[in-house]
Amino acid sequence: xxxxxxxxxxxxxxxxxxxxxxxxxxxxxxxxxxxxxxxxxxxxxxxxxxxxxxxxxxxxxxxxxxxxxxxxxxxxxxxxxxxxxxxxxxxxxxxxxxxxxxxxxxxxxxxxxxxxxxxxxxxxxxxxxxxxxxxxxxxxxxxxxxxxxxxxxxxxxxxxxxxxxxxxxxxxxxxxxxxxxxxxxxxxxxxxxxxxxxxxxxxxxxxxxxxxxxxxxxxxxxxxxxxxxxxxxxxxxxxxxxxxxxxxxxxxxxxxxxxxxxxxxxxxxxxxxxxxxxxxxxxxxxxxxxxxxxxxxxxxxxxxxxxxxxxxxxxxxxxxxxxxxxxxxxxxxxxxxxxx
Ligand code: KG4
Ligand code: ZN
Numbered sequence: 001x002x003x004x005x006x007x008x009x010x011x012x013x014x015x016x017x018x019x020x021x022x023x024x025x026x027x028x029x030x031x032x033x034x035x036x037x038x039x040x041x042x043x044x045x046x047x048x049x050x051x052x053x054x055x056x057x058x059x060x061x062x063x064x065x066x067x068x069x070x071x072x073x074x075x076x077x078x079x080x081x082x083x084x085x086x087x088x089x090x091x092x093x094x095x096x097x098x099x100x101x102x103x104x105x106x107x108x109x110x111x112x113x114x115x116x117x118x119x120x121x122x123x124x125x126x127x128x129x130x131x132x133x134x135x136x137x138x139x140x141x142x143x144x145x146x147x148x149x150x151x152x153x154x155x156x157x158x159x160x161x162x163x164x165x166x167x168x169x170x171x172x173x174x175x176x177x178x179x180x181x182x183x184x185x186x187x188x189x190x191x192x193x194x195x196x197x198x199x200x201x202x203x204x205x206x207x208x209x210x211x212x213x214x215x216x217x218x219x220x221x222x223x224x225x226x227x228x229x230x231x232x233x234x235x236x237x238x239x240x241x242x243x244x245x246x247x248x249x250x251x252x253x254x255x256x257x258x259x260x261x262x263x264x265x266x267x268x269x270x271x272x273x274x275x276x277x278x279x280x281x282x283x284x285x286x287x288x289x290x291x292x293x294x295x296x297x298x299x300x301x302x303x304x305x306x307x308x309x310x311x312x313x314x315x316x317x318x319x320x321x322x323x324x325x326x327x328x329x330x331x332x333x334x335x336x337x338x339x340x
Pocket of ligand 2: 111115136268269300301
């Protein structure tokens with residue numbers, strides 16, 4: 001079964017064709033990073049307008065790259081939420097109309113469940129149940145994933161998302177946007193032990209995260225070293241990154257032990273971070289656990305993960321209410337017909 005996936009929840013207009021929930025036949029991502037860069041973050045109104053401009057060409061390109069005509073699409077899966085409402089509505093309305101016109105099923109997919117499915121686009125993939133750490137620009141959560149359509153959220157950030165912290169620290173250092181990759185690249189030249197930034201574990205046994213204290217600590221460091229902080233930006237980047245990676249690694253390992261899972265998945269934009277991938281792998285190997293990470297193209301927002309999740313929603317008869325609407329915040333299971 002070939003599912004056309006569509007994603008427009010934030011600043012990427014994306015379309016992809018995925019066969020049977022695992023084989024990506026095409027994946028097109030049109031990034032709006034250049035559009036939002038001058039503002040240091042995503043401007044919702046600009047994002048919606050750009051999605052409107054790009055949605056048709058991006059879908060056409062995805063079909064073309066998959067060597068398909070639209071008549072060969074078996075179903076259309078679209079991100080329903082969470083995300084920016086105006087941005088979501090573009091893909092959502094387009095997807096519904098396209099499916100209706102083609103007379104094929106339409107599936108509304110939760111973006112976070114989509115990220116979890118990014119790990120199934122390559123093999124080997126984890127076996128259920130497994131622990132998933134989702135770390136992106138908008139979310140940082142740990143899930144106990146019991147089936148393709150059921151994931152229990154064990155904990156999440158109480159303030160900033162991990163990716164958001166990367167972006168804000170890059171901004172403080174005047175390095176540009178988005179900050180994740182810039183910080184990671186710079187950190188390679190720095191000493192991660194140079195500045196003892198705090199590690200916020202909150203309750204060490206819980207699975208919640210907090211990154212705002214770390215962000216403030218970096219800000220304070222910059223303020224108290226006004227003359228020389230620019231010479232130390234690599235050390236600041238490395239020390240900051242080490243703090244984030246330590247906390248994420250500790251929590252995901254703790255969740256795997258508590259839930260007795262042998263498989264761990266790292267997903268979301270921050271899962272592209274090599275230090276995080278290596279850190280969790282080393283910790284997991286000591287415990288005899290296996291770690292699964294999507295390739296870099298499927299860590300950030302993409303539509304292949306939405307199509308992959310959509311395949312399982314369809315099998316579970318979830319997410320097909322044409323009267324349903326988009327949602328901006330992470331929701332309780334019932335809205336999407338699956339349990340996230
Ligand atoms: O999943 P994503 O593309 O979008 C959201 O759903 O938020 O994640 C984007 C986030 C940004 O905050 C970006 O700075 C971060 O992922 N990111 C990284 C890396 N690459 C992207 N963070 C740390 N290290 C990276 N290599
Ligand atoms: Zn995302």
